[in-house]
Amino acid sequence: MAARSYNLRxxxxxxxxxxxxxxxxxxxxxVVTIYSFNASQSITNWEGVSLRWYADVFTGPExxxxxxxxxxSFVIALIAASVATTIATxxxxxxxxGGRFRLRTWxxxxxxxxxxxxxxxxxxxxxxxxxxIGFDRGLLTILLAHIAFxxxxxxxxxxxxxxxxxxxxxxxxxxxxxxxxxxFTRVLLPLMMPGIISGFILAFIVSLDDFIITNFVKxxxxxxxPTAIFGAVKQGIKPNxxxxxxxxLGVSVxxxxxxxxxxxxxxxx
Amino acid sequence: MATDGTIAxxxxxxxxxxxxxxxxxxISLSIxxxxxxxxxxxxxxxxxxLLRMIAGFEDVTEGAIFLxxxxxxxxxxxxxxxxxxxxxxxxxxxMTVIDNVGFGLEMRGKSKSDARKRAGEVLEMVQLSQFAxxxxxxxxxxxxxxxxxxxxxxxQPKVLLLDEPLxxxxxxLRKAMQIELKHLQRDTGITFIFVTHDQEEALTMSDxxxxxxxxxLQQLGDARDIYERPRNMFVAxxxxxxxxxxxxxxxxxGQSATCRLASGHQIACDAVEGIAPGAYVHMSIRPERLYxxxxxxxxxxxxxxENIFVGTDITTIVEISPDLRLTVRTSNSDRGAQGIFAPGTxxxxxxxxxxxxxxxx
Ligand SMILES: Nc1ncnc2c1ncn2[C@@H]1O[C@H](COP(=O)(O)OP(=O)(O)O)[C@@H](O)[C@H]1O
Ligand SMILES: [Mg+2]
Numbered sequence: 001m002a003a004r005s006y007n008l009r010x011x012x013x014x015x016x017x018x019x020x021x022x023x024x025x026x027x028x029x030x031v032v033t034i035y036s037f038n039a040s041q042s043i044t045n046w047e048g049v050s051l052r053w054y055a056d057v058f059t060g061p062e063x064x065x066x067x068x069x070x071x072x073s074f075v076i077a078l079i080a081a082s083v084a085t086t087i088a089t090x091x092x093x094x095x096x097x098g099g100r101f102r103l104r105t106w107x108x109x110x111x112x113x114x115x116x117x118x119x120x121x122x123x124x125x126x127x128x129x130x131x132x133i134g135f136d137r138g139l140l141t142i143l144l145a146h147i148a149f150x151x152x153x154x155x156x157x158x159x160x161x162x163x164x165x166x167x168x169x170x171x172x173x174x175x176x177x178x179x180x181x182x183x184f185t186r187v188l189l190p191l192m193m194p195g196i197i198s199g200f201i202l203a204f205i206v207s208l209d210d211f212i213i214t215n216f217v218k219x220x221x222x223x224x225x226p227t228a229i230f231g232a233v234k235q236g237i238k239p240n241x242x243x244x245x246x247x248x249l250g251v252s253v254x255x256x257x258x259x260x261x262x263x264x265x266x267x268x269x
Numbered sequence: 270m271a272t273d274g275t276i277a278x279x280x281x282x283x284x285x286x287x288x289x290x291x292x293x294x295x296i297s298l299s300i301x302x303x304x305x306x307x308x309x310x311x312x313x314x315x316x317x318x319l320l321r322m323i324a325g326f327e328d329v330t331e332g333a334i335f336l337x338x339x340x341x342x343x344x345x346x347x348x349x350x351x352x353x354x355x356x357x358x359x360x361x362x363x364m365t366v367i368d369n370v371g372f373g374l375e376m377r378g379k380s381k382s383d384a385r386k387r388a389g390e391v392l393e394m395v396q397l398s399q400f401a402x403x404x405x406x407x408x409x410x411x412x413x414x415x416x417x418x419x420x421x422x423x424x425q426p427k428v429l430l431l432d433e434p435l436x437x438x439x440x441x442l443r444k445a446m447q448i449e450l451k452h453l454q455r456d457t458g459i460t461f462i463f464v465t466h467d468q469e470e471a472l473t474m475s476d477x478x479x480x481x482x483x484x485x486l487q488q489l490g491d492a493r494d495i496y497e498r499p500r501n502m503f504v505a506x507x508x509x510x511x512x513x514x515x516x517x518x519x520x521x522x523g524q525s526a527t528c529r530l531a532s533g534h535q536i537a538c539d540a541v542e543g544i545a546p547g548a549y550v551h552m553s554i555r556p557e558r559l560y561x562x563x564x565x566x567x568x569x570x571x572x573x574x575e576n577i578f579v580g581t582d583i584t585t586i587v588e589i590s591p592d593l594r595l596t597v598r599t600s601n602s603d604r605g606a607q608g609i610f611a612p613g614t615x616x617x618x619x620x621x622x623x624x625x626x627x628x629x630x
Contacts, residue, residue: 176373268362
């Protein structure tokens with residue numbers, strides 16, 4: 001049958017290739033997660049289950065450094081994601097009001113383009129920009145850089161959600177005596193909300209574990225969790241790094257799951 | 270027609286330009302309180318533009334719009350006591366039917382419970398009470414249409430605008446909704462401004478009709494005026510079917526005139542202001558006002574080309590001369606059957622008294 005030969009699943013070896021890919025993708029994560037519960041001082045010998053490295057992260061000699069870095073990371077991620085999501089939402093609103101199909105495609109391309117640029121290029125460009133305007137590097141430069149590169153990530157799920165939100169909804173609201181502001185809060189915003197929440201979560205994760213750009217624009221002595229981990233690893237890998245990584249992984253998994261659940265929810269049914 | 274002559278909407282010299290393109294070329298019309306008024310014209314003639322200017326979604330390039338004497342063209346849409354039934358309905362997809370219908374009332378400051386109560390009453394009026402708690406996506410096209418209607422009627426606007434609200438419905442439902450809309454208009458006493466490109470729909474429903482083409486008002490009048498006394502070629506051709514003949518005006522005496530066809534045949538008709546003897550103009554003759562008989566006793570003679578059966582009527586094409594064909598419509602009844610002749614038969618064509626209508630341009 002002609003139709004059958006197009007079915008990928010019946011290609012010989014397809015299943016094996018899939019499994020290999022999944023293995024390569026997930027095996028390191030699984031190993032790190034398992035060894036974070038290792039009782040041994042060594043990172044390769046298994047000596048039984050223990051939470052000692054988790055305790056070490058919170059109370060050990062390096063705990064102060066990690067706590068500060070974690071606080072920086074979460075504060076930056078929270079603010080960067082909030083600001084980026086707000087900007088992305090306003091952009092989406094303007095595009096809905098424009099109501100023209102061409103405008104939508106163009107603006108989508110323009111806003112999404114930074115996703116395709118290699119991160120190292122963005123990092124160098126951002127650094128040069130801060131130098132050029134004489135901006136002292138520190139927490140603020142990290143925050144500004146994060147806001148900038150989070151916008152396309154926040155915009156992605158919002159624009160997916162915008163499919164089917166027409167300019168006529170806002171006009172109908174205004175026709176029914178709503179001010180522009182009420183039309184926005186009562187009609188447009190609730191319709192975009194699942195996209196906005198997903199966008200916020202995505203931006204939050206991307207900011208939380210960004211390393212390259214952060215490393216370029218951070219000031220001396222200012223660390224976020226990823227740069228602190230990198231710094232610690234340079235002095236040799238200790239099992240407490242695996243514990244931190246596992247916790248970070250946990251946060252990401254929870255947020256991705258949340259984002260997926262929310263983007264699937266449809267308040268129009 | 271319960272109008273008492275008060276003007277609800279007065280459009281004065283309204284012009285709308287989009288860049289170089291003029292969508293409306295100086296339109297003036299007065300819409301009476303309590304009437305079912307229709308804007309009729311082919312797609313692209315500017316009906317939606319005019320409606321959106323009245324609603325407040327387009328600004329007026331030149332001219333003014335009055336609502337019961339108050340100038341409104343600079344007010345934002347939410348300050349105009351005018352509601353719209355949108356062409357694509359634009360129901361809020363995240364709200365239930367009853368919240369959709371209550372939205373306007375809430376925005377006008379009614380409490381949530383008052384709004385719901387009144388919304389419930391309006392839903393009853395359009396027979397949708399049992400769907401109050403559904404989302405719009407769970408309704409059929411016809412039901413969504415009625416929700417849109419209920420939502421626009423609930424705040425009791427002074428004027429209701431309807432932009433081709435029935436065009437997405439199938440024929441049977443459309444006919445039913447035409448009657449229902451007409452009843453709703455009569456029962457609520459709200460002025461309706463209805464937009465359609467369907468001339469039959471316009472003739473069925475309207476107290477008065479404004480025929481538009483290319484951004485200009487062609488004729489304004491009631492259904493009879495427009496059908497029986499079209500002012501120009503465009504109106505005669507756009508409304509119903511017609512035969513258009515080139516004639517020379519021979520004589521004008523008071524209310525009556527005589528014209529001559531190229532073939533030399535004389536036709537008597539009503540005089541029309543502005544058409545003087547010697548003018549070379551068009552004449553419109555509706556097919557149902559022509560009838561056939563055995564040859565010899567009529568002054569226009571020709572040959573039957575074909576008979577087309579269209580249910581209630583039979584349409585016959587008669588060739589008078591190589592460059593003149595007439596369409597004759599005969600009712601499909603025993604009475605009408607006497608006027609049916611087989612293709613190839615020679616026949617005489619007669620005009621009913623006053624069937625010919627001279628067109629100014
Ligand atoms: N925003 C706009 N920009 C430019 N031209 C427009 C715009 N809106 C409508 N037009 C043009 O104005 C004319 C009238 O449009 P419209 O009022 O929608 O016609 P109708 O409702 O009678 O079909 C059309 O030729 C249309 O292309
Ligand atoms: Mg239109």
